[in-house]
Amino acid sequence: MELKEYTLDELLPYEQPTKYIVESTKYDDSYETPVLTAGKSFILGYTDEKDGIFEKDRLPVLIFDDFTTASQFVNFPFKVKSSAMKILNVNTELVLPKYIYYRMQIIQIDHDTHKRYWIQHYSKIKISIPSIDEQAKIVEKIEEIFSQIDAGIKNLKKTKEQVEIYRQSVLVSAFKEVSDKTETIENLCESIVDCPHSTPKWSEEGRLCLRTSNFKRGYLDLSEKSYVTSEVYDERTARLMPKTGDVLYSREGSILGIACIIPKGIEPCLGQRMMLFRTGKKINNLFLMHYLNSPIVTNHVIVSKGGTGSPHINVGDIKKFRIPLISYDNQLNIVKFIDEKLSVCDQIDKTIDNALIQAEALRQSVLKKAFEGRLV
Known part of the structure; x- marks a missing residue:
């Protein structure tokens, strides 16, 4: 596989988000335009503002948190909450948007120092990338495996919801007419x-x-x-x-x-x-x-x-x-009733939580193997 080396700023020319910053944080789910952050929360809320919306015909882009180095792939019009990010446009002549997004997820740098990382450090990182055709094959394989992981996560969360419904019914029963x-x-x-x-x-x-x-x-x-x-x-x-x-x-x-x-x-x-x-x-x-x-x-x-x-x-x-x-003794009787009913729920919850953590670790493992050429 022929590889060529580029710095990230060659692949991802940036722009400041200033003109896309939301004026009001009075969000409402009934509004149309999402307000984004590059962190885990991603969508902070929705705004009804009509000006300063990132243009649909320039999508997709990546947004990059300048302090934490977290990034998100965005393929819909949006506004942003803060200037502490960079909007990264993709040089599609060299790289596919999804390919470079996935590749960035395995870059690890020390970001404990409070500084803006894109210009000073991150943009200068060099990575080797294959041809566009090879990139497409890698992205396709990653997303095939990710879809399987997503299906597993969906089932885990559904089970967790069912456990929570049972937990709530136990608590209602325990405190009913106490x-x-x-x-x-x-x-x-x-x-x-x-x-x-x-x-x-x-x-x-x-x-x-x-x-x-x-x-x-x-x-x-x-x-x-x-x-x-x-x-x-x-x-x-x-x-x-x-x-x-x-x-x-x-x-x-x-x-x-x-x-x-x-x-x-x-x-x-x-x-x-x-x-x-x-x-x-x-x-x-x-x-x-x-x-x-x-x-x-x-x-x-x-x-x-x-x-x-x-x-x-x-x-x-x-x-x-x-x-x-109620008396302290009666409180203890209620606690005993609840604990007997919920002990299994607690174990199931812990098992599911651990499985969800492992699923995220599996994503990282898939990405690492993909870009080391070991994803069969």
Whole structure:
């Protein structure tokens, strides 16, 4: 196979996104034009603005996050949220858009330094590419395998949805007609602490700091851990040191309204968009966690739109959530009933989560083999 070497800026001439930046972040799904970021979230929302939309006849393009080096393939008209990206046009005389997009996904560079990477570094990376015909064959094989992976992921997610439906039915049954008497969480807990509102300064190693992405209904998923320095850790635990058995609650973002408990063996600090409840003699921590995860609460959370359009629950509203007022022994009986019903669900969820992680790792393996000429 004959290969020719090019720098990325030869293959992908860039332009600044300034004239495509959205003026208002009051998004609505009923609007027509998507607002994009090059990160994992990709579509931030939809706008009704008519000016400054990237032209359909110039598609497809790649968008590149100038700070994280993440990229996305775009084949529909769009606007963008931030100037911290580059729009990469494709030199189609040399390379197919999908080929160069897939090739970029296996480029690994250290992007911990806060700087714009395209001009200073990324655009100068040299890669070897085959003829257009060979590129087409490679893209076709990649997408054939990816379609199989996507089908598997779809089935996994469908199973996960079915498990969640069963989980919710168990929780509804457990708390149905428990007691007409209620009390606010604020009056039942010993302590309620909101997380610091600043973004943690992350480090390669150090003390464990939780993200809401670690939150699963009923447990913490620590397959991916994040760390902060001891100094940052001390700052973020100054108000209250989290401990085993404390209940955590995600109060903002895409996984809004998920409760879990800090398990034994870890001493974390809190990241963003979460709260901590420390129970005492009035309410059992597992009882509180299950109640927060039940449709009784999740169907009635007060969701509002902030300046970024991110859904969230106000801290004051969370404190006013009302909990059935029953004896501690009866709380334990309800917890036992729930745990017996949901123990299998938890194992299935963990198995599916691990399979989804492996599916993403498989994508990277496919791409790596494809560009090493080992994809049969």
